[in-house]
Amino acid sequence: MTGHDDLPTAARARRLEERLIAAGLTSDDEIDEFLTKLYGSASPVNGARMAARAWTDPAYRELLLSDGNAAAAELGFGGLSYQLRVVANTDRTHNVIVCTLCSCYPVSLLGPSPGWYKSFAYRSRTVREPRSVLAEFGVSLPDTVQVSVWDSTSEARYMVLPMRPAGTGALGADQLAALVTRNGLIGTAQV
Amino acid sequence: MTYPVGSRVRVRAGDPDHHTRMPRYVRGHTGEVVAVLERWPLPDDSARGLPPRVETCYAVRFGAADLWGRGDHTVTVDLWESYLDRP
């Protein structure tokens, strides 16, 4: 829903804000500052940098897969509010992340979640028929690859470490990071 | 911890009338612990404003054939300790 359809809901949301501001529980400045900070810091570029580093540095890869929070901190993303668990794609396993109960997502490393991640269709179908869901994203996996679905039901947040594409040996860190898409970090794309 | 990696665990059955983070689709099913996670307050308590029990969470893997009767994929779900029993 966008445009005119939103006016009643937008007005309802504003009334709620005004009630809370009048009660001294928040302010326009606080809301604005939160959003400025969100847009400025939460981005899939963060997760992409971590993946690219893991592709070129075996020790970092090991850290990323065993202690995601420490690996995030090493690249300047310390103080995560969740336990970061990173799961690696291999030529035998393809990982895909979902939150069936609501839509938990590592926002600080991937940015705010896409609408499809929050949809009833994605939340309900990914655990039951992941290949069919992946096909809707244009991802088709051979039978030799097993799909491993991770349902984010606790305070842990999941991120996929995609496989490094072939023929990228000469690329530098920034170029490698540019290959890692947000959907690749969720598991709904191959990189 | 109670359930080391590799343990078989069964998710409790039942349908609590309060908020829980035990998805319906795994209730009563048996899976394998693939990771021991951190300890967190039980959402069932926090959601009701009760002083929460703090428990270890476990990443538990289930087979699709077991959950849905078909499929060759696995589903790994993070579950608080009190959601689990030995099979």
Next chain:
Amino acid sequence: MGGQTGFGPVPVEADGGPPFAADWEARVYALAAVLRRRGLFNSDELRDAIERLPPEVYLGASYYERWLGAIETLVAEKGVP
């Protein structure tokens, strides 16, 4: 709702669009965060309030409309004037 059937195709065509379809959605997201930070409610209470929306509201409302409804519920229940 893991495994629940009947929800059709994933809305992939909207991929690549902004995370918030309207300003009010971003502000509701921010409002939830700042109120949690202030301690008015915790994340579990927010999820619970979303789950307690009447089924026809839950299924008929958009994602951030559900958040809005849940925050309204909690604000009333917590006695905010």
